[in-house]
Amino acid sequence: MSAIVFRRRQSRIGIRNQAARDAIEDLTYELIPIGSLSSQVEHLPSNARVSVTASPAQTLDATLDICAELLDLGHRPIPHLAARMVDDTAHTAAIAARCRRLGLSEIFCIAGDAEVPGAHADAMSFLREFLDIAAGDVTAVGVGSYPDGHAFIPAAALHDALMEKQDLFLQAGVAGHTATQMCFSADTIRQWLEAERTEGFAMPVHLGVPGVVDRTRLLRMGMRLGVGASLRYLKKNRNGMIKLFASTGYNPSSLIDPLAADFERLGITGIHSFTFNQVEATRRWQQSVLA
Helix, strand or coil: CCCCCCCCCHHHHHHHCCCHHHHHCCEEEEECCCCCCCHCCCCCCCCCCEEEECCCCCCCHHHHHHHHHHHHHHHEEEEEEEEEEEEHHHHHHHHHHHHHHHHCCCCEEEEECCCCCCCCCHEEEEEEHHHHHCCCCEEEEEECCCCCCCCCHHHHHHHHHHHHHHHHHHCCCEEEEEEEEECCCHHHHHHHHHHHHCCCCCCCCCEEEECEEEEHHHHHHHHHHHCHHHHHHHHHHHHHHHHHCCCEEEECHHHHHHHHHHHHHEEEEEEEEEEECHHHHHHHHHHHCCC
């Protein structure tokens, strides 16, 4: 049993907002291909949506290997395909072929953290090639978005990239969505998404939320995975720290509750849980909310 404890406060999500409840019921568990993974897979609910990240220290084949194992266990894996880790068109074709053999109809595409890119410097470049090769096989694609901004990319460029991907998905006939990168401020997320909707962004949004993760691990892994802006927000806002963290663990309801009433209005259709491989505790939170 995990030692992580999360604050057990009453949640009205299930009573007041069916859209938020539905999103929690079929939340996406994000897993990282590191040593702690195998011990946590057994805690996934049956037929779980599982997003498997791509590590620059490994290969995209390693991500797809984990997806194959999850398929054998009866889950619905979604591989992260990091564009900067793709060598050339032949590599893209090999990835598409393996997705076809495994029967993977959904992917999540990011630019990735590889310092020296292969044939693609960004997600859009890879997606154009991949969707042309995988036409008819991959029917759903997720991409990232940044309510809290990006350390190296201006806000206008982030918006333009989302709109370009939206147009590409329409042309390719695939169902697109975006999952928000980690942001701890409900107000920031709401204002960002309201502005994007006003500018014509129409894709469904999956709200990216940390799972039930102990504070030390969240801060350490968050800095490693490039969410420093949100973590700086926490450090500057002591009241936010008190609200967001229990004695040892983060409670996802702290971010979901303030946004629950806006799910339908803003087109939030899913929850993307950054579990940092602490699946057991996040699963207990999910069961508690749905109960």
